[in-house]
Amino acid sequence: MQNLKTLLCSAFGLTANRSYRVLKETRGSPDCDMCCCLFIQTLIHLLKGNIGTGLLGLPLAVKNAGLVLGPVSLLCMGIVAIHCMRLLVKCSNRLSERVNRPFLSYGEAVFTGMENVSWLRRLAPWGRWMVNLFLIITQLGFCCVYFVFLSDNIKQVVEAANATTWDCQVDHANQTALAGTSFDSRIYMLFFLPAFILLVFTPNLKYMAPLSLLANLVMCCSLVLIYYYSLTNIELPINLPLVGKAKDYPLFFGMAIFAFEGIGVVLPLENKMQKPEGFGRVLYTGMGVVTFLYISLGTVGYLCFGDTIAGSITLNLPNCWMYQIVKLLYSFGIFITFALQFYVPAEILIPPVVDRVSGHRRRIAVGLLMRALLVIFTCCLAVLIPELDLVISLVGSVSSSFLALIFPPLLEMLTFHTDGLSPLVITKNVIISGVGLIGFATGTYSAIMELIIRNNPPHSHNLSPSYMLQ
Template identity: 25%
Template structure:
């Protein structure tokens, strides 16, 4: 099938090959893209705009969005290349592409980065919950770390629940709370802007602190990151040739939403903008209800975030000789009671490790930017461009190769500088 979307994307060559047919419509895929990308990270964007300036923040956000979109299409093209070689059944995931592109080392690197990105995102969510609950119950003697550790005995039993379908009601609750929180934040922001008069006076366009720009870039990458779902979303479509256009439309809508949040949030509160914008909301029952509801939804969907990490850890355990014998029943190959206990312990240890690390994080904004500019930048830019060069190098023209090389180079440079910038506290 001809990919008409490629007509407007001269650097992306479409493949006529297709894998197993999906069933998702354009509207369903559009919605799935929005849900898989937009999360609580958006509530940290006004702080990023405060650090970088509203103009620099806007430009950085749009640049991150454009390159994330382009690199997502590179991943799809890489899979199509392997599908044309009749290897599609073996290359269904991002990790599989790493293995096919660079061998076992590439597969291990990709799997490790996916684990680290999920780990970082999970820590950021715990910090988000802790900071919001500390704000709501201010004056009761509980610190952010206290609330994080109070979550541990709740999250451990939840992580032992098997079917993901059990979390569906809580996922819906989290989505509702996200929408309400975003709507309320925008409402309060706009009211604040109207009260002070719509003006950029007193608001920096570009920060005088050069470290603020990569800080905002890291936050933008963190907000756009959704590579774990890219191949699955494309494969689920009934008309796969429309995926580039649907993805472009979804990214345009997301970028508009992000710009509104960043600009209006910064205009509303200026230098008082907190690293989570809900902390700037007036202390009334409506704001409190939104914050508590947002945290409650995240508490019950947090185990879903752990699932990819649990699968990686448990997959490694099952391949260990010392674990294999107690894990399997020799008669029918089923999981033994001792094997289940080992799995439960590994999940509990992971959650305790996440909580301990989260308790030392100074704030949601700084940590999210660090995760975005390191592992998310590698997953979002460096790896897709590297896979593209490796798998399609001989068929690429000069400009395509040059762009891939530039993406790899600047992705590595961005990650290295942003890490240094965050560690030395320039963005604090």
């Protein structure tokens, strides 16, 4: 099995330079222009690793929490998420020094941290296994979200094509009016399945680099247009609840932590820096931008569409060609990004199976078969849970809460327990991990219960707008 850091570096277009920290003392001071270039490159990769479909679901998350409580909660969650990312980097650096290694992945850091405590040493392999398990769940969960996102958005574009015009007048009652025969969104998922399978057959992600760059550009353009429409179509006066219902707040937590779960790319990015000690500046700058985007789009999206907001704000855009093209462009970006999200779990799960097969051709065939089966598995999960907001909330609650909130504070206590942590630091870590556990339990329960309610036929007339738009 390849090192997780190498996989993540490849997935995000990074170079796996394991020996840099060993060699940096002999290479001399890097040129300032090179430092600036690497700073910008690392910053872009950090933004790329945190901005995706989760951003588009935040207006609905703000609705679940309330117009005031939602943005305030996003700000608090952003601060805590950044703090946990910084904790992970600090712990990895300290542990790598202890074991005399240039780099430790997330799982290796947890493994080494548990070995650092005598009574946990025997359980250390389980710690690494748990981190990799939640990483796989998270990445495959992203893939499920992409299936649902593409099916919902392409369904709207295709089925409203005959009624689509260049007139972008606002109709808050029904932003995209479907015309003609309407097919279930699951049909569209099955339609995309062969395309996704062929996409993940790409032998090396370097061949995806041009398409990945194009995908990033079109997604940025789409976001600009979404911001423009939302800001210019806010209706006054605003009569939206400042605080949402208590029963909906766990759904907010799941969607928000799903959006903030970019902690898996932090260690590979930090190791790529020519001056790793300067990664804090990249982290605070990048995550500051991310937090601003999350709060601003979540707030203006909810202000614009109110109670009709869907699981993705793109589903609320008007039935005109300019914004239908926005859906197509963002869908293209998400389609290409699928290969990047799929890469990590595939390279963790497939090699152990391929190694059991003899013969070059058989190994290739088994590898392709396993990739196809993994894509089919994610498609089946998406078919079972076709509600975009619930998929996001469920994935966020189940796995992202562990990776982003629960593990990093615990790892700090394992790493520095011999240094005499202050009671304040211990209390802080226990509170953060406790909040993560509560969010995991309540968010998972609420998402599952809401899924049961929405799929209960006697109550089908009470379905929420985010479901009806699918």
